[in-house]
Amino acid sequence: MRSLYTLVLVLLFHFSYSQFRIKSISPAINQQDSFNAKIIETLEEFLETKDPKFWLDSDFKRFKSPYYEIIGIENGKLGNNFYQPSVMEIIPTDENDKRIVKIAFIGYNSETKSNLIKAIYNVIAVKKGDRVFFSKYIDYATKNWKIKNEDNVTYYISPNKNFNIAEAEAQKKDIHMLSDFFGAEKFPITYYSTISPEEVFKLKGFDYHPMMYADKSGGFAEGYNIIFSGNNSEYYTHELVHLFTSKLFPKINPYFDEGIATYFGGSGKFDYKWQKEKLKNFLTENPGFDAFEHLDIYERLFFEKETPIPYVISAVLCEMIISKFGKEKLFLVLKNGNSVEEGLKTLNLNKNNMNYELRKFLKN
Known part of the structure; x- marks a missing residue:
């Protein structure tokens, strides 16, 4: 079952943000294709309501709030609902029941007569019977990544880097240290190891996001026991601490x-x-x-x-x-x-x- 936290969060977003609809659909998309047509119909309903019923249950079990990245993305300094969604592409995958949906959030500045782009975001559309559900892009993005298991940490290693066992051993020691300090048992951790924040954002589904290029290193602790590292390293104790505090001190x-x-x-x-x-x-x-x-x-x-x-x-x-x-x-x-x-x-x-x-x- 989806967590009460997620349902409350989504309800708050539903009442806090104005509704908005798909602004445009690329002519390259075959809207006569029944799968594509259902994707567009479902996407419009989801973007308008942010209702979790349009998202896979399995994503909520893994990511807590799987689409938080685009909550409020339509708002900016130039006003609420300034950045409207446009469907750029619907791309087939090697699985007949899954397609990549590429969404751009674009606003038009009437004073400068120019278009401004906020982000380009990918989701996976999954067909189940006569319905379509959405899912995070991350599993598709990492399908060819190497996986290394070290104690309670599962590392997903970017093809752009080599796994550093010495750093993984140092991380293991810090996990034991933090477990002792906080008086908490070890728990499973999923660690996505990339070379840069740009690659982290791509992993999370963004082809473009303004923060992709703000720093040369960095990352996130997220949801249920997940670390995204853009430090070209298997060692990221700062974000590891956030996993402990989110469990032990939810009001921190x-x-x-x-x-x-x-x-x-x-x-x-x-x-x-x-x-x-x-x-x-x-x-x-x-x-x-x-x-x-x-x-x-x-x-x-x-x-x-x-x-x-x-x-x-x-x-x-x-x-x-x-x-x-x-x-x-x-x-x-x-x-x-x-x-x-x-x-x-x-x-x-x-x-x-x-x-x-x-x-x-x-x-x-």
Whole structure:
């Protein structure tokens, strides 16, 4: 059965976003073909309602919310429903009951008289009897990938890279360490190992997405025990931490979620020790910097293009809680899911003293 979480999520999206319909269909698509015609009919109903009944049940069991990537994709700075869906292609596969559906989300700017593209997204259409259901693109994208099993981790290895057993062994050690720290049993993990964020987005179904090219490395922890790595590595402890916290602390505040992940796994190419030293230097060189004014974990604020300052400050705060009160106190903060300001009260921190106490701790 689909999880209650998913059904509630979809209902919220249904009421939060305005409906929109297919704007255009490529003339290259044979609409006289009965399978194609049913795909278009079903796709329009799905895009208009985001109803999970148009999606395979098996996807919900694996991915929790399998089409979250396109929820709200029609909205942007130029308005709600600005980016309308166009069906570019319906492509046969080597299975008669499955076809690839390529959807572009395009908006027309009347002021500049130009078309703007938000994304190009692929889904798999599956025919079952006289009905069509949609499924994520990922299994088709990885059908020729190598699979390696290491302890509780199943690695899917991009054809563009070689499997690194040393990194897999290091990841195995960190899994044991995190299991001990959080007091949690190991669980099965699926790890998609790619060479870049661009390849990660392609794996997730995007031919184009603006974030594909924003960074040279990165990835996601997602759904039920899944890691997408664009770091050309079998080692990604930062995202691994998110799998533990999502299970143990479902209400966790994103600020502390990224903080504890950075504490154990660093960020980008560098570990927490390196990032912490960079933060110390940054605060020394910028004595007027007010950390309390930068509690937004999504703020793209970097030092030397490598240190995401809000991430590292949150990691330092997590370390301060552990060192002063023990990990049980940190678990309480993570479990409660309070605002950042409420979490700071654990350390008796506020706007007036946070900068002083943070700098003092970093000097130790």
